[in-house]
Amino acid sequence: MKISRVLVIGGAGYVGSHFCLFATKNGLDVTVMDNLSKGYRSALRCSEFIQADLLDYDNVLMRFSEHKYDAIFHFAANCLVGESVLDPAAYYRNNVISAYNMLEAMKATGHDKVIFSSTCAVYGYPKKLPLCEDHPKEPISPYGRTKLAIEWMLEDYNKAYGIKSARLRYFNAAGCEPDFGLGEDHRPETHLVPNVVRFALKLSDELTIFGNDYPTRDGTCIRDYIHVMDLADAHLKACARLDTVPLIRFNLGTGAGFTNLEVVDSVKRISGVNIVPKFGPRRPGDPAELVADASAAQRDLNWKPTRSDLDSIVKEVIKWFSTCPQGYPS
Numbered sequence: 001m002k003i004s005r006v007l008v009i010g011g012a013g014y015v016g017s018h019f020c021l022f023a024t025k026n027g028l029d030v031t032v033m034d035n036l037s038k039g040y041r042s043a044l045r046c047s048e049f050i051q052a053d054l055l056d057y058d059n060v061l062m063r064f065s066e067h068k069y070d071a072i073f074h075f076a077a078n079c080l081v082g083e084s085v086l087d088p089a090a091y092y093r094n095n096v097i098s099a100y101n102m103l104e105a106m107k108a109t110g111h112d113k114v115i116f117s118s119t120c121a122v123y124g125y126p127k128k129l130p131l132c133e134d135h136p137k138e139p140i141s142p143y144g145r146t147k148l149a150i151e152w153m154l155e156d157y158n159k160a161y162g163i164k165s166a167r168l169r170y171f172n173a174a175g176c177e178p179d180f181g182l183g184e185d186h187r188p189e190t191h192l193v194p195n196v197v198r199f200a201l202k203l204s205d206e207l208t209i210f211g212n213d214y215p216t217r218d219g220t221c222i223r224d225y226i227h228v229m230d231l232a233d234a235h236l237k238a239c240a241r242l243d244t245v246p247l248i249r250f251n252l253g254t255g256a257g258f259t260n261l262e263v264v265d266s267v268k269r270i271s272g273v274n275i276v277p278k279f280g281p282r283r284p285g286d287p288a289e290l291v292a293d294a295s296a297a298q299r300d301l302n303w304k305p306t307r308s309d310l311d312s313i314v315k316e317v318i319k320w321f322s323t324c325p326q327g328y329p330s
């Protein structure tokens with residue numbers, strides 16, 4: 001089925017706003033629903049914006065009744081691992097209950113297709129690398145558990161009510177589209193690439209690498225960085241795939257891992273700034289290495305990352321922070 005009108009929940013946030021840009025460029029009519037708790041009005045790339053909170057079921061139901069969307073893309077969540085350990089209730093509420101509200105509103109209004117942002121945090125400590133989709137799911141943080149709980153909900157809603165779903169497990173989302181006014185601006189920012197770039201550009205005073213005694217080539221953690229526009233491409237391909245396979249899940253990564261210090265080196269080379277990070281203790285629950293086996297997505301979705309080269313990502317992030325040193329206007 002050709003899709004033309006889509007609803008993007010969480011489309012004012014980092015990954016969601018890039019998806020909206022990609023979808024718009026691909027000719028889709030995009031409506032965003034966001035409560036702006038973490039997103040920005042100036043990151044909106046859509047024809048219609050609905051300011052609404054997924055936790056407000058009556059409002060969500062009313063909004064879903066107003067239009068028929070060909071597919072719903074769900075990016076809305078709290079996503080800080082450390083914060084989820086300190087305040088799991090907020091995570092079960094804003095992630096699980098709000099996803100439940102979305103599914104109930106879909107059921108009540110005849111919407112039957114959802115593409116959900118999941119995470120490699122559903123796997124927990126890797127028993128085997130690279131991580132494939134069948135790897136045991138033993139999440140170690142409340143954040144990862146809420147995402148896995150939603151994945152289970154999606155399976156059950158498919159079996160019982162026929163709601164089709166794609167669960168896309170991202171590794172480390174990175175990169176941006178500075179030429180289209182889009183960047184990465186989480187507050188607080190916990191992601192390595194923007195933090196190293198901000199330090200290099202003297203927009204922050206301190207850069208801490210957590211742990212330099214991991215069993216990796218230079219002692220720092222290894223992560224798999226995937227460009228947000230490659231993620232966006234996979235979302236549209238996964239949406240199309242739901243026409244033939246109603247319940248799918250894919251890892252989205254490049255399969256290549258970079259250590260934290262390799263990321264620092266890339267920023268050093270490209271910015272010309274000599275960066276000297278501090279080393280702090282390991283963060284609880286941070287595995288030494290997280291790298292995707294994304295061969296299933298490559299095969300079944302005919303998807304291939306084309307924007308995820310680390311140096312290119314770093315160049316874009318430097319460009320974004322050079323243009324918008326304070327990020328988006330609050």
Ligand SMILES: NC(=O)c1ccc[n+]([C@@H]2O[C@H](COP(=O)([O-])OP(=O)(O)OC[C@H]3O[C@@H](n4cnc5c(N)ncnc54)[C@H](O)[C@@H]3O)[C@@H](O)[C@H]2O)c1
Nearest residue numbers: 010012013014015035036037038039053054076077117173
């Ligand atoms: N960024 C990453 O590296 C990464 C990795 C794996 C998975 N993910 C997942 O991708 C999704 C997007 O991540 P992001 O980095 O863009 O996060 P983000 O915080 O930038 O965006 C989330 C958006 O959802 C909105 N939102 C949150 N709760 C809402 C609610 N109750 N009702 C309506 N809107 C709400 C926020 O205002 C924000 O605009 C999340 O589900 C996250 O778990 C992200």
